[in-house]
Amino acid sequence: xxxxxxxxxxxxxxxxxLEAHTSEWVSxxxxxxxxxxxxxxxxxxxxxxxxxxxxxxxLGALMFGIGVLLLIGYNWARxxxxxxxxxxxxxxxxxxxxxxxxxxxxxxxxxxTLALIGVLLFGNAxxxxxxxLHMQGHFSDAFLWWxxxxxxxxxxxxxxxxxxxxxxxxxxxVTAAGFTVDRPLVSxxxxxxxxxxxxxxxxxxxxxxxxxLAAVAWVSMVSDRVQPASVxxxxxxxxxxxxxxIGLWHRASNPMRRAWLTTGLAVLLLVFIPLLMTxxxxxxxxxxxxxxxxxxxxxxxxxxxxxxxxxxRPDRAGADSxxxxxxxxxxxxxxxAVGVASWMGLTAAGFAGSPMWTRSATVGFxxxxxxxxxxxIRKALRTDTPADLAFGVFFGLAFLLVRWASLIDSMLWxxxxxxxxxxxxxxxxxxxxxxERRPAMAGSTS
Amino acid sequence: LDKDQSRIIMxxxxxxxxxxxxxxxxxxxxxxxxxxxxxxxxxxxxxxxxLPVTPIDPRDLFRGEYVRLDTPATRLAIRKNGPAxxxxxxxxxxxxxxxxxxxxxxxxxxxxxARVVYVQLERRGETGEHQPVSISDEPVPDRLNLRGRVRxxxxxxxxxxxxxxxxxxxxxxxxxxxxxxxxxARRRVQMEIAVATSGRARIRRLLVDGVPxxx
Numbered sequence: 001x002x003x004x005x006x007x008x009x010x011x012x013x014x015x016x017x018l019e020a021h022t023s024e025w026v027s028x029x030x031x032x033x034x035x036x037x038x039x040x041x042x043x044x045x046x047x048x049x050x051x052x053x054x055x056x057x058x059l060g061a062l063m064f065g066i067g068v069l070l071l072i073g074y075n076w077a078r079x080x081x082x083x084x085x086x087x088x089x090x091x092x093x094x095x096x097x098x099x100x101x102x103x104x105x106x107x108x109x110x111x112x113t114l115a116l117i118g119v120l121l122f123g124n125a126x127x128x129x130x131x132x133l134h135m136q137g138h139f140s141d142a143f144l145w146w147x148x149x150x151x152x153x154x155x156x157x158x159x160x161x162x163x164x165x166x167x168x169x170x171x172x173x174v175t176a177a178g179f180t181v182d183r184p185l186v187s188x189x190x191x192x193x194x195x196x197x198x199x200x201x202x203x204x205x206x207x208x209x210x211x212x213l214a215a216v217a218w219v220s221m222v223s224d225r226v227q228p229a230s231v232x233x234x235x236x237x238x239x240x241x242x243x244x245x246i247g248l249w250h251r252a253s254n255p256m257r258r259a260w261l262t263t264g265l266a267v268l269l270l271v272f273i274p275l276l277m278t279x280x281x282x283x284x285x286x287x288x289x290x291x292x293x294x295x296x297x298x299x300x301x302x303x304x305x306x307x308x309x310x311x312x313r314p315d316r317a318g319a320d321s322x323x324x325x326x327x328x329x330x331x332x333x334x335x336x337a338v339g340v341a342s343w344m345g346l347t348a349a350g351f352a353g354s355p356m357w358t359r360s361a362t363v364g365f366x367x368x369x370x371x372x373x374x375x376x377i378r379k380a381l382r383t384d385t386p387a388d389l390a391f392g393v394f395f396g397l398a399f400l401l402v403r404w405a406s407l408i409d410s411m412l413w414x415x416x417x418x419x420x421x422x423x424x425x426x427x428x429x430x431x432x433x434x435x436e437r438r439p440a441m442a443g444s445t446s
Numbered sequence: 447l448d449k450d451q452s453r454i455i456m457x458x459x460x461x462x463x464x465x466x467x468x469x470x471x472x473x474x475x476x477x478x479x480x481x482x483x484x485x486x487x488x489x490x491x492x493x494x495x496x497l498p499v500t501p502i503d504p505r506d507l508f509r510g511e512y513v514r515l516d517t518p519a520t521r522l523a524i525r526k527n528g529p530a531x532x533x534x535x536x537x538x539x540x541x542x543x544x545x546x547x548x549x550x551x552x553x554x555x556x557x558x559x560a561r562v563v564y565v566q567l568e569r570r571g572e573t574g575e576h577q578p579v580s581i582s583d584e585p586v587p588d589r590l591n592l593r594g595r596v597r598x599x600x601x602x603x604x605x606x607x608x609x610x611x612x613x614x615x616x617x618x619x620x621x622x623x624x625x626x627x628x629x630x631a632r633r634r635v636q637m638e639i640a641v642a643t644s645g646r647a648r649i650r651r652l653l654v655d656g657v658p659x660x661x
Contacts, residue, residue, distance in 0.1 A: 096468060096472075097471065099470075099471075130481075149474040
């Protein structure tokens, strides 16, 4: 199957839609009948016969695969160890050889699918070989090596599917390793850098988002064994701010910018929920800050505040409107990073525990959550980005739900709070609906 | 000519993607081969050692017919002189590393957690079994060193729980029965391992009353 041909293939419903609309366009005088005929001719409608044949072939292939696996499984105990290893290795080799043949015969989709099957068989091979040879070790290491193989495959075969799978494996590895003794420090940085490199090379935003989430899992787990929960939570919040900052270093037209920003805001949103709770600050445990936590938090803070350098740079020639200067939401994110770092520093210095500290920290994070909400909604209205609007609303909702839970005993205060909140949401909906009617705002959008 | 050239370029591009798929397969197979060699190295070069073992459980809930094994070297009481009071094997620390550990209970535990240690084994008795005699943080020259990692430190008993990667043995479906019976009848179960000069060990086979069991 050739990719450019497959991209011109339409389903029955899509073809009906196109036929109906082009007919309307001809009636409206937008295109002539000849152009309509040319447009319709340039697409191929998928037939039910083709679907049926494909289903039969897939069913046959599936039954063949399961049948072979069952036969091997039935005789597995009788097969000598060397035979088992040969079967395991050959299955991986065969899948990649078939992928190579598919690419050579100009079937890129089949080639990528077979490469993905090869990667799955490779993962299966790691566990089977370990079982057959009584190998022992941390089970997370198996995910590491699986991820390394998948990353190499994604890079070489240029498959976004394999790339996304590799990023998931990196996430599974770091999560699994978080529960074992040897938490990866340097090895994660190397694997993560490779994952981000492959994501950029393929321009895969999905892969980048998954890799960024894996990094959050890592920063919150790496110092957990010897540090209180505040360090894990604070490190995750700093990671969210750092992702937003990395996004700001990209041009507005770069899809990676949106991927970094979305992931950063999603992480911040999740971390803000515990940070808004009074119990989090009331029960903050004071321990000495270890070098492991510093190696994570200090670089994250530096990255999070790095956009200041960009904003202070006198020559911004060539910068587009969205990246030219700081927006209120960007400054709020930066202030959040400074606030979280200060909170972590003061907690480590022994200020935590007193009622005054608990109140101040709760109020401080509540103000930050509200500031994030307002600034993101403002940014969404100025730049016409629904994602920022959604995040702004979610930050507002997080603040509202946590505070409402603390006022739930008082019907008066909780009722008043909900009324104010409803007014706020109605106002946001109205502002969003009317955004295109305001020329000054519309003019400032990209 | 241009048409031919573009056809050659297209063929090269196709061929290169095809070759890249083969290269991806080669990378995956290299990792598997690396696993095999790393595993086999102590078996090829290591010194055979017989350890007494206690099968804890003939089946693992998640992995099927794995025999979970416990060796006397798993729990070690650190004593400079004299035996341990609870029957645990006492080993003497070699070198200044034990005394150099921080004094506080929490700091001592943190310093020991996940630390690589080497347990020196010596052949004792007529059964040919090896027993731990001392513990160090580096391999001791001219001694049989077994490399492990500290999993737990009991400060009250001054006891270490050490993992050597020898605590489970895969059995084929239905073959774990002799081990299960040996477990019930309290028969002699031993594990033959190969210990490389680096101290890394691999299980060679499991023996019940001196007879190999399993695959």
